[in-house]
Amino acid sequence: MEPLSFQEYLCALDPASLPRVLKICSGVYFQGSVYEMSGSECCLSTGDLVKIIGLHLQKVTCEDPETGLVRELPLNFPGRFQPSPAPLPSCSLRELASTLPAGPRAASFSFTSAADLTVDRQLVPQGQPIRLLSVDVHRGQELASCVTAGRDGQHRFCLPFSLQGQFSAHWEPQGYTLSQVLQSDVLRGQRLDCPALPGRALRLCPVYEVEGIMHLRKEVVKIPSTLEVDVEDVTEASQHINFIKPLLLSEVLGLEETFPRQAEILEGPGYPPIFENDWIPRLHKGQKIQIHGVSCAWRVLASSCKGRKGSRHFLLSSTYQGKFRRRPQEFPTVLDLTATLRSSPGLHVVVTKDCENPEEELPSLSVGDRLEVLRLATAQVRQQGQPMSIEVLLCSRHIEEDEESEPVMLPLHMEGGFVEELSDNRRYSLLEVVQQLQLPCEVKVASKDPSLASDVLGSFSALRLEAQITEPFVVTSLCEEPSVSFQIPPRWLDMALFFTEEPAPARGPLTDSSTVEALAESFYFHLLKLMPGSAAPPPRPPKRRDVKGNAGPQLPSATKSPAKPKPLPHLSTSPHAREAPELPCSKPRHERRPLAVHSTPNEYAPHQTGLQRTPPPTKPFKEARDANASDDSDHDYELVEDDFIQTVHKMKQFVFH
Numbered sequence: 001m002e003p004l005s006f007q008e009y010l011c012a013l014d015p016a017s018l019p020r021v022l023k024i025c026s027g028v029y030f031q032g033s034v035y036e037m038s039g040s041e042c043c044l045s046t047g048d049l050v051k052i053i054g055l056h057l058q059k060v061t062c063e064d065p066e067t068g069l070v071r072e073l074p075l076n077f078p079g080r081f082q083p084s085p086a087p088l089p090s091c092s093l094r095e096l097a098s099t100l101p102a103g104p105r106a107a108s109f110s111f112t113s114a115a116d117l118t119v120d121r122q123l124v125p126q127g128q129p130i131r132l133l134s135v136d137v138h139r140g141q142e143l144a145s146c147v148t149a150g151r152d153g154q155h156r157f158c159l160p161f162s163l164q165g166q167f168s169a170h171w172e173p174q175g176y177t178l179s180q181v182l183q184s185d186v187l188r189g190q191r192l193d194c195p196a197l198p199g200r201a202l203r204l205c206p207v208y209e210v211e212g213i214m215h216l217r218k219e220v221v222k223i224p225s226t227l228e229v230d231v232e233d234v235t236e237a238s239q240h241i242n243f244i245k246p247l248l249l250s251e252v253l254g255l256e257e258t259f260p261r262q263a264e265i266l267e268g269p270g271y272p273p274i275f276e277n278d279w280i281p282r283l284h285k286g287q288k289i290q291i292h293g294v295s296c297a298w299r300v301l302a303s304s305c306k307g308r309k310g311s312r313h314f315l316l317s318s319t320y321q322g323k324f325r326r327r328p329q330e331f332p333t334v335l336d337l338t339a340t341l342r343s344s345p346g347l348h349v350v351v352t353k354d355c356e357n358p359e360e361e362l363p364s365l366s367v368g369d370r371l372e373v374l375r376l377a378t379a380q381v382r383q384q385g386q387p388m389s390i391e392v393l394l395c396s397r398h399i400e401e402d403e404e405s406e407p408v409m410l411p412l413h414m415e416g417g418f419v420e421e422l423s424d425n426r427r428y429s430l431l432e433v434v435q436q437l438q439l440p441c442e443v444k445v446a447s448k449d450p451s452l453a454s455d456v457l458g459s460f461s462a463l464r465l466e467a468q469i470t471e472p473f474v475v476t477s478l479c480e481e482p483s484v485s486f487q488i489p490p491r492w493l494d495m496a497l498f499f500t501e502e503p504a505p506a507r508g509p510l511t512d513s514s515t516v517e518a519l520a521e522s523f524y525f526h527l528l529k530l531m532p533g534s535a536a537p538p539p540r541p542p543k544r545r546d547v548k549g550n551a552g553p554q555l556p557s558a559t560k561s562p563a564k565p566k567p568l569p570h571l572s573t574s575p576h577a578r579e580a581p582e583l584p585c586s587k588p589r590h591e592r593r594p595l596a597v598h599s600t601p602n603e604y605a606p607h608q609t610g611l612q613r614t615p616p617p618t619k620p621f622k623e624a625r626d627a628n629a630s631d632d633s634d635h636d637y638e639l640v641e642d643d644f645i646q647t648v649h650k651m652k653q654f655v656f657h
Contacts, residue, residue, distance in 0.1 A: 054211035079196030080175030114166035
């Protein structure tokens with residue numbers, strides 16, 4: 001077949017003959033980005049193969065050759081078309097056929113003879129339509145297979161294709177609809193007249209959207225028929241060609257394929273890797289893998305306790321066969337205890353350090369106090385002399401001497417140290433941990449997984465099981481090691497591949513090498529963001545401190561000598577003021593002890609009115625200073641210079657006089 005323009009080829013193409021394979025013979029044409037494979041854009045280069053699988057009519061244009069006017073016709077155009085009459089009849093059937101457009105269906109048309117024809121003792125009168133069905137070759141002679149309608153039915157006969165006479169193409173006198181013209185190769189190539197349109201000898205040009213498959217294209221490409229490229233039909237010579245359709249591993253999850261299947265990687269997963277193992281680096285371009293199916297196993301996100309090299313993070317498969325023991329939970333603040341009200345009602349804890357209650361009306365805690373967490377409540381306290389309601393955590397404190405208990409109320413912003421009282425020595429499987437314990441929880445590996453050559457989890461003193469994850473995994477193995485499988489999460493670790501035609505071997509027993517997967521730290525924090533309830537808790541309110549004395553420093557009077565400025569009045573300079581009273585550890589505290597007055601200001605407290613911190617002095621202080629204020633580093637306050645005091649005194653005199 002000689003190359004044709006894309007438009008000419010499609011106009012003569014019989015949709016019933018699809019699919020057809022075309023070869024691009026000339027030109028490099030871009031319609032959109034060459035890197036985009038969304039299905040609506042394509043890049044055709046010389047030598048490319050396109051497998052045409054569908055045609056969709058988009059529009060029809062009508063051109064008047066005399067004026068050059070082009071208009072677009074609606075697909076339901078009601079007018080009828082009639083071919084323009086030929087100036088002279090043809091002298092033979094071969095000449096008549098040469099005036100019609102070439103194409104797969106061009107040999108089928110109707111004609112009339114200007115003289116009577118006698119064929120096989122049957123008379124075909126002049127002007128009677130004869131339909132040419134095909135041209136056959138018999139003993140080196142071309143014969144036209146024809147059919148005509150007689151009085152007693154249809155008659156089939158053959159005429160020599162070189163038969164001489166006066167022959168003309170026959171058209172229906174009532175004309176043809178737009179749909180009939182587009183479905184006929186002969187009519188579509190004729191000059192047409194239409195009473196509903198101005199002009200004569202009009203030319204119709206249909207525009208199609210072509211659906212095709214190309215090598216290494218993920219989606220079906222859609223090409224307009226007006227693309228100016230030359231094509232050649234190579235369908236017969238391309239029967240052995242396999243058009244590779246790339247897939248993403250995430251798309252394999254939705255395929256109803258029969259597994260196992262062999263595949264070849266076109267593009268490996270992106271970096272940085274999400275797992276720290278030895279099989280991810282082997283997933284590179286050209287690597288052949290075997291896909292066994294989709295795994296239904298769930299995972300548990302786990303972290304080791306922080307050591308000298310920091311903590312490590314893992315994904316544990318539900319097939320993990322090790323056993324765990326519970327570890328007591330630790331809570332650094334009262335606010336952390338409130339989070340257990342729903343997950344662990346009736347939690348019992350022991351106080352691990354002395355805790356001063358910031359509210360004078362509420363009791364403090366001592367090391368060794370045993371508490372039972374009850375519920376949230378509201379307490380009335382006085383702050384700056386004003387009554388105020390605050391939210392507290394109501395607990396029950398056990399008094400060992402009397403074997404009784406008393407209620408205590410702890411403000412949520414109270415700091416402390418608490419550890420869970422635990423007497424559970426039972427061994428739990430991973431499934432029992434998920435079903436019977438509340439995640440997150442801390443555990444220790446009591447017995448390692450016997451199916452693993454080296455169970456890294458047993459080397460940690462504690463593990464925090466944080467959350468259960470339900471994510472589809474694809475069970476895969478390398479073709480050179482088909483019995484050693486690993487499981488890939490496609491939505492986290494995707495890659496491009498295609499199925500090969502090689503048959504997959506029969507599936508045997510598989511060894512799962514991904515029961516415990518070490519996570520990269522960056523991906524671990526990414527997973528935490530995806531967990532429900534991962535939002536950070538609200539900031540704790542600042543600790544309240546009663547400030548005694550004046551609100552700010554007093555300027556010395558004009559008559560008083562400024563030689564020895566006093567320290568800031570709202571802070572104590574006594575060294576004993578910084579010492580907190582010694583707290584007993586053996587007996588719970590039942591009475592409120594007086595708060596110790598610290599010399600260092602509270603960094604969370606608001607700035608006092610009238611206090612302004614001046615820059616450090618560039619010159620040494622004068623020797624006339626209070627010895628206690630200069631010697632104690634904890635009392636390194638900024639003192640007002642003598643010169644500055646004198647300047648203020650002079651400014652006052654200037655203003656008031």
